[in-house]
Amino acid sequence: MTETTRPAAPPNPVRKPLRQLLAASVGNAVEWYDWYAYTFLATFIAAQIFPRSAGSPLVPLLSTFAVFAVGFFMRPVGGLLLGAVADRHGRRTALTVTILLMGGSSLLVGLTPTYASVGVLAPVVLVVARLLQGLSVGGEFAASTTFLVESAGPGRRGLFSSFQYVSTTAGQLAASGIAALLVSNLSDGQMNGWGWRVPFLLGAVLSLVGFWIRRGAHETHAPVERTERPGLFDALRKYPRQSLLICGITAGGTISYYTWTSYLPTYAELNGGFDKSDALLAGTISLAFFAVLQPLGGLLSDRIGRRPLLLFSGLGFALLIVPLLRVVDGGVSFGTLVLVSCAGMVLLTGFTSISAAVNAEIFPAKVRASGIGFPYSLTVALFGGTAPYMGTMFKDIGRPGLFPWYVAALCLVSSAVFFRLPENAHKDLQK
Template sequence: MTDRTSPSPSAPSGPPDPPEPVAGALTTAPPRRPLRQLLAASVGNAVEWYDWYAYTFLATYIAGQVFPKSSGNSLVPLLSTFAVFAVGFFMRPVGGLLMGAVADRHGRRAALTVTILLMGGSSLLVGLTPTYAAVGVLAPVVLVLARLLQGLSVGGEFAASTTFLVESAGPGRRGLFSSFQYVSTSAGQLAASGVAAALVSTLGDGQMDGWGWRVPFVLGALLSLVGFWIRRGAYETRSAEQRAAERPGLFDALRHHPRESLLICGITAGGTLAYYTWTSYLPTYAELNAGIDKADALVAGTIALAFFALLQPVGGMLSDRFGRKPLLLFFGLGFALLSVPLLRSLGSSFASLLLVQCAGMVLLTGFTSISAAVNAEVFPARVRAAGIGFPYSLTVAVFGGTAPYVGTLFKETGHAGLFPWYVAVLCLVSSVVYLRLPESAHKELDR
């Protein structure tokens, strides 16, 4: 084996990009410059989720300009429903598969640069979407296209950044690096909320309806260029041997690793439902079922989300020391036992909602802080990104993306009390999967 510090004189030089390893160097070691690696993944991921959530926070203003209530065209309300509720989540599994394949065939860094440029372009497209008054039905068509591209990008981002983060970690630090997946996701969500709130409080309704709602999306496009620049200087984590090997086909992960693909679904199902319930739907659930004031619900949600982001590295470090299974079971069994009493204890006060939301965030950290590491440790390096991307994004679309609608449906049919049981049962199912998982925290990662 060639000494790392004294490579063979006959070894051919690598590409001109300095981070690329030279032939003959050890390729099983984690990449250099770990802080740069974390920054490349985290900043890009935060920008991705800023763009994604900005649409959610400003959907009311967008609808007023692009989907008028009285248009005389039956296509408009149909396209409105499709764009707002379905397109983004529908495209995430496709993005996970396609961008995961790019990451496996051409490298993680290549996929990361593609996803952030795709998100920047789609964000700019949202910001420049013409009004219905100006171009008619073309306006919602443009917005639907933008959401298609955003969903494709977000699905691909998880596949690429998950593998990139975990493969960038040094020995005994995969859990810690994994935790920054949700640190950056929460940062993007908080930034989108803050920018939207600042604009709404500064501009009048006329200005927000006219041009103010476009500002966050143009800003998101500019931030994407910053993320692109940072990612271009990151170290490629896919080893020289993997890059030289035969490139995997689009469906190789599903065809050759069906058990692992189903395992990703089982690992993710309870976690994604609990995540979207506690981070996105809980304020609305409290308004509908406990009568809490809307403003109080939004403030409590913001505080809880910041608290959640701070918890993630703690969970990652605990998993590196004590293993993945204890944290996963802490999450799964905790939600299975406490979802119903927590949601039933919601009162109409701010303190009640904040306490319930923060309690859930503590439990949720057992899943979110290490999900990237757990998923990456399931698949071999050759098909890791696509192997994670498709089943994970599909499960999120089926269980996570539908959480608000299932909860609202239970309420409308007079069975609001069933929703907490739905969360509890699905988390119990995932707990069974966690019990059967082999402990992988202290095993060497296939590179």
């Protein structure tokens, strides 16, 4: 008697764990490479697509809209929509969609015509490309988080979870390195003419590589029958407490992450008197150190649990961020800046190395991706994405010392959530 009449079971997620890690990590690195490439090359893009001399008043308006829409709208939308795709049609399907979206939008950025050649159509094309990138990045965390954690063998969810930020950091470093290489080897005319397009065209090619790898990965969540598919807002409607937990867990961690990985070089430049190149170099060194720490944090959480690491990170930042940033304010040496940056990365690892596992352990499988995607992306947009803006605002009003206290307050809020969070490290994932 054959078993051909039985529904196909999802493949064993631990049959090829390295392939699973590669599928999630390579794709995630490519996603964030494309995202950060825009950040590092924004000044060159603006000169060609949003020139100050443009006669149309729509140009600066579209520039503002692009930043707003991607940072504060499309990421939560992507988390909701593509999280639902992952819950209904499988994680692998959602992962292939996100990387194709990112590859297509990266290609569109690379081929965007200049304002001089097509007028207002140029910023419109770029806005569309950035909207697609925001949608993709929002969906990537929801899909890759669930895929990574569900792919882990017994006692390895923390370790697998840590590769979320290993790959994110790898993408950021790659984008920074390629941008720096181009700027140092090309003239201003070449960079403004065609050099800024190269990283995006390369990103489109890398997305195809990531797509090929992901297509060969094992599915960790079988597609759901049409009659059993969860509604778009089922996670929020049926699991409101869990959704609020995601927000509480994420608030302190995300502002700490963006403060330390993105804003600290600017903070050192504005308040510590550092040259821009030295501040960025210190940030790059600490980012590489941060990537190495992630698997160690994940492994430790598999042994002692998630809550001790979360409290180490949340309370550590709440107590130490003010003195750490005051050290930077004092105009210290380059070596001291690197040490301060790395110290913050150690604290940050307590959150980043296990956030994917912590989030995935909260929801049942049927709404896991969408349950994580929307509240996480919304919280990142509200607190993480605005961290550089808040830091600059406090500086502008003459109270830069308030910013560390703002970060500390959010970390205390998250720490209160960590105290009440159930310990799920040694329990099976919810079915």
